[in-house]
Amino acid sequence: MDAAVSLFNVRGYSGTSVRAIANEAGVNGALISYYFGNKQGLLEQLMIDFLENYTNIVEESYKKLELVSAKSCLYTIVTDLLKYQQKNHHLARFVHREVTLDSTLVRELMMTYLMKEKHFVKALVEAGMKKKEFRQLSCDFVVIQLRALLTMPYSQPQYIREVYHLQPHEEYFVQKYIKHIERWLSEFLYNDISESEELKLNKIVSNK
Amino acid sequence: MDAAVSLFNVRGYSGTSVRAIANEAGVNGALISYYFGNKQGLLEQLMIDFLENYTNIVEESYKKLELVSAKSCLYTIVTDLLKYQQKNHHLARFVHREVTLDSTLVRELMMTYLMKEKHFVKALVEAGMKKKEFRQLSCDFVVIQLRALLTMPYSQPQYIREVYHLQPHEEYFVQKYIKHIERWLSEFLYNDISESEELKLNKIVSNK
CATH class of the missing domain: 1.10.10.60 (Homeodomain-like)
Structure with missing residues (x-):
């Protein structure tokens, strides 16, 4: 494969x-x-494998929402999805490109996996807003933009390598990218972050 | 075409x-x-047309940086790029997908247009940081994430239509999306300190 x-x-x-x-x-x-x-069967298997694992990461973390804060639940999702894509970066690139095509297979995969993924992320964002951990924003737009940020380095690795000379398939990149997304979330989405947390984040970002 | x-x-x-x-x-x-x-010639022409206009929007706005604030310069870029993609949404979708392929044409287009686009956006972000309008963040990551947010609705319109029931090709969507990105920028990138300084400056100017 x-x-x-x-x-x-x-x-x-x-x-x-x-x-x-x-x-x-x-x-x-x-x-x-x-x-x-045949080749179509192989294509389907590749896409199903990738999307099933991707969606499972979201679902598994969402299930722990009763035990942890929405913030830490979202942090786990961000980290695990980026690491998963880094480890499977060839496959990630292929699947992210294939899902932009208009085909029956893509529509079916959207109904099965991408709607499920959206369902859990949205439910998590809503729970965070209800608990006042997150600010009141348009859920759909938050979920769309979060997905854009999480998939970009793995749907366009060549662009990032050639234009920015960064290496999305390397561990080092993932660590920096996670911190950057976490900072984005804390400024944009999280409510009332404590001063010590902010200091920590500033240190993290200035260490880059 | x-x-x-x-x-x-x-x-x-x-x-x-x-x-x-x-x-x-x-x-x-x-x-x-x-x-x-031939067909390859048509493909090249389509991609060059789209990317040339896209890059020009960035360059034209960047050129006005001496006259306006970095914030308003960035706002113009965000608005104009989203409106441009909305008006040419079929073409945008096609080009955003094609640039994820590994081909000689794509590499050439990256060197010609995408590096130029990155150059101007990055120079703008750096200027904003120097003027203390923007916070000190990793420029590359800000530019990559901004591009992810700006292109997502037009590289994956089908995903957004089928999974969120939103219509990226409609004027209404663009207006909402612009506001959401502007909010993201103001929370994440814009410096609050410079805003109050700006207020002070405005007062000084208006008292004269």
């Missing part, structure tokens, strides 16, 4: 044959057919 | 023929060949 993803990212989905994938992976083409049926 | 963009968005670039574009546009295929050479 790694072989398929790297070929799809260079040649595009249409430009990659099952034979080329088999060659790249060093396996027999029949093995791919046996497991996935 | 509208015909080409709408076919590319549904069938993908590889799945669309020059003949299909000519049929959709109601013109002779030879006319397309005459103007653009």
Whole structure:
């Protein structure tokens, strides 16, 4: 599957044959057919795997909302989603590009995974607002923008590498990016952050 | 060109023929060949047109930085880029997807337009920090995240329509989105201290 993803990212989905994938992976083409049926089956499996894990990260963290604050719940989601994408950056790039196409598969995946993801993030943001941990803002826009920030480095890694000379696939980048998003959330979304917390954040940011 | 963009968005670039574009546009295929050479020529022209206008919006606003505050300069860029994408939403979607591919054309366009765009936005953010209008943050991350927020509704309009039932191609959406980004900027980036200084300065000026 790694072989398929790297070929799809260079040649595009249409430009990659099952034979080329088999060659790249060093396996027999029949093995791919046996497991996935055909190229479309492989594509579906790749997207489902990625989106299922992505959505599970959100859901698992949301389930702990009864035990922890909305802030720490959101922090876990941000951290885990960025780390997950960093670890699977080839796949992340491929899936983020594929979901921008108008196809029956994409619409189905949206209904199954992306609506679920939105449901949990939105419910979390609403809970945070109700508990007065978060400011009263338009939930939909907060969720859309948070998703934009979380996916950007992994949907456009090449842009970030070539234009900013930063390396989204490296651990170092993720650590800095998490801090930056956390700072964004604390200024924009979180209510009444204590002075000591703000000092800590300032230190973190100035250490960059 | 509208015909080409709408076919590319549904069938993908590889799945669309020059003949299909000519049929959709109601013109002779030879006319397309005459103007653009071939499909690759048409693709290049579409991407160059979009990115040139996009980058010009940033550059034109940046040039006025000597006359206006960094905040108002940034506000103009945000507003104009969102309105531009809304008016050309089919093209925007296509170009934002194409630039995620690994190709020679994309690398060239990045060097020509996206580096220029980043240069002006970053110079503006740095100027704002120097003037103490903006807080001291990591410039690169501010520029990357701002770009993520500005392009998201137009790179993933289908996601936003199907999952949030919002319509990024409508005037109404743009107005709300601009306000939300402006709020994000004012909480996250703008310096409160400089605002009160500005007030003081305004008082001094008005007392004279």
